[in-house]
Amino acid sequence: MGALVPSRAMRHKSVMDAASGDAGIDGRAGQGIAPLQLLRTVGRAVVDYALPPRCPGCGTIVDGDRQFCLGCWSSLDFLDGAACARCSIPLPTAVAGTGVECGACMADPPSFSGAPAAVAYGPVARTVALRLKYGRRTGHARLMAGLMTRKLLALGDPADMLLIPVPLHRWRLWSRGFNQAAMIADALARQTGVPRDHHLLLRKKSTAALRGKGRREREKIVAGAFGLAADARARVARRHLVLIDDVHASGATLRSAAKVLHRGGAAQVSALTWARVVPDALTTGNIFDFADVDSDMVVKR
Numbered sequence: 001m002g003a004l005v006p007s008r009a010m011r012h013k014s015v016m017d018a019a020s021g022d023a024g025i026d027g028r029a030g031q032g033i034a035p036l037q038l039l040r041t042v043g044r045a046v047v048d049y050a051l052p053p054r055c056p057g058c059g060t061i062v063d064g065d066r067q068f069c070l071g072c073w074s075s076l077d078f079l080d081g082a083a084c085a086r087c088s089i090p091l092p093t094a095v096a097g098t099g100v101e102c103g104a105c106m107a108d109p110p111s112f113s114g115a116p117a118a119v120a121y122g123p124v125a126r127t128v129a130l131r132l133k134y135g136r137r138t139g140h141a142r143l144m145a146g147l148m149t150r151k152l153l154a155l156g157d158p159a160d161m162l163l164i165p166v167p168l169h170r171w172r173l174w175s176r177g178f179n180q181a182a183m184i185a186d187a188l189a190r191q192t193g194v195p196r197d198h199h200l201l202l203r204k205k206s207t208a209a210l211r212g213k214g215r216r217e218r219e220k221i222v223a224g225a226f227g228l229a230a231d232a233r234a235r236v237a238r239r240h241l242v243l244i245d246d247v248h249a250s251g252a253t254l255r256s257a258a259k260v261l262h263r264g265g266a267a268q269v270s271a272l273t274w275a276r277v278v279p280d281a282l283t284t285g286n287i288f289d290f291a292d293v294d295s296d297m298v299v300k301r
């Protein structure tokens, strides 16, 4: 079986894409993958090439690369229902309408004008994100990008856009070997033609885990975490900058990064992620009282 895929690439392309590392759209080395990790990634791609394709959600053998099995596909929530116009948190249908924002965005508007995600954060979305983050499954970045493309193109004119992956601090980049957000941005750039820039936004400090922290505390932790490259202004001016990350949890990281891009002179800032954490409290009606995980703090299993 195996159902509904964003694209069907030839299997040898996986090897070629991995081997190209982070050359990316503009040909410059960036945060996608560190040179010393390249061999491992190529090795992984070769192993993937030799084995039958498996569902990225549960590991069941499927017909083709980057196909979910029917069960996993059916379990994904593509977040097409009523939502906050700015941060995309689901809203009760009775409240939602064109341009309606959630209480958190009205009380403290973020610097991004929209923040869609491909899917809600659930068991399958989580597995895919973790396998990219810790398993170096580079094919998963292409899978995620394929399902993010529709939301990206709905944000505005692609000709004005520049993709900005949320950067890792260099210590974390060294220890992990690659930045999963940069790999998703690379894949999105390849699939849509929208350019990406790995060097515009900088991570100036390594931030502590945000999980379990209150809102004020999270804001304090990420304050000053980001900065712009010295030559960034000319690249930012009049552009629609789209932050790219794997998981949108509390939004503190995206808010902090968006603020820096906005102050840098961007015409518009958006944030696009693979998965949006949707509070369980939604079902109880208490949708704005939510302490959650941060994308850097998704627990490895």
Ligand SMILES: [Zn+2]
Residues within 6 Å of the ligand: 055, 056, 057, 058, 059, 060, 068, 069, 070, 071, 072, 073
């Ligand atoms: Zn599956």
Ligand SMILES: [Zn+2]
Residues within 6 Å of the ligand: 084, 085, 086, 087, 088, 089, 101, 102, 103, 104, 105, 106
């Ligand atoms: Zn909102």
